[in-house]
Amino acid sequence: MARAILTVPAKARVGEVVEVRALIQHPMETGYRSDAAGQRLPSDLVRRVECRFDGELVLAGELHAAIAANPYLAFALRVPHNGTLSVTWQGDRGFTHTESARIDVT
Amino acid sequence: MMRRRQLVLAPAAALLCRPAHATPATLQAAIEAFTGGAPLREGRIRLDVSTLVENGNTVPVSLSLDGAGGSGTSDAVRRMALFTERNPRPDVAVFEFGPLAGAPRVATRMRLATSQTLVAVAQMVDGSFWQHRVQVIVTLAACVEGG
Secondary structure (H helix, E strand, O other), rough: OOOOEEOOOEEEEEOEEEEEEEEOOOOOOOOOOOOOOOEEEEEEOOOEEEEEEEEEEEEEEEEEOEEEEOEEEEEEEOOOOOOEEEEEEEOOOOOOEEEEEEEEEO | OOOOHHHHHHHHHHHHHOOOOOHHHHHHHHHHHHOOOEEEEOOOEEEEEEOOOEEEEOOOEEEEEEOOOOOOHHHHEEEEEEEEEEEEEEEEEEEOOOOOEEEEEEEEEEEOOEEEEEEEEEEEOOOOOEEEEEEHHHHHOOOOOOO
C-alpha cells in the first residue's frame, strides 16, 4: 500500500484560504527506461489526482511521465464550512489511494 | 561536490539517458491539443522555476496567475497546463481549478531530461489562453529514458 501525506490545518475560519500539500509514495516509472538486462521497464504512472472538499472540486490534475517520482502537489483551498478534504490518486495497474483530513471552522 | 562514485557513473548515465526527445513540432501539437487552436497570448500566467537546475530528477515548479498585484482570483482561471520542449514527451501536467480553489496557483515537482524551454499555458473562464515560456539550464539530467 502506498504511503501518502496530506497536510492541512485542522482548524480554519469560515472562508479562509489555507495551504494544502499532498505527497504520495510512487515510482512514476516513465516507460522509457531499461533495466540492467536491457529489458524495457513498463510505465507505471499516477495518471490522475483529484482533491475534493465534501465532494466539491478543489483541484484536479492529469499527470504525465515528466512528473517526478513521489508526486507532490501544493495548492490553496477556500474552507467554506466544517468538512473533510480528500485527495484521490489513480494510476496504472489499478493503483488507487485516498487520503483524507478533517477541517473544522472556528 | 561530486564524490568519486558519481564521477565514474556520470558518463554512463549520460549514455543511458540519451533522450529521443520531443521536438518544437510535438510541443506545438501538444499545446494546440490543449488550446484547441485558440490564439495564445503572452502574460497573465506565471511559471516559477529555477533557471539553473542542478538535478533534473526533481525540479520544483509553480504555476500561478500574474494578476493585478500578483494575486488574481481563482475563478478567473479554469485550467493550467505545463509543457516541455525536449523531454521524451511534451506533456507534463494539466490542472483544473474547482469552485473551492482558494487561489489560482499550484506547485509540483517535475523531471527535466535536458536544458530546454518550459511552457505554461492558462485557460481563463472567458476562454482566452495565455502563456509564459521559461528557459532552463540543467546540469544533471533526469534519467527518463534508458539507452
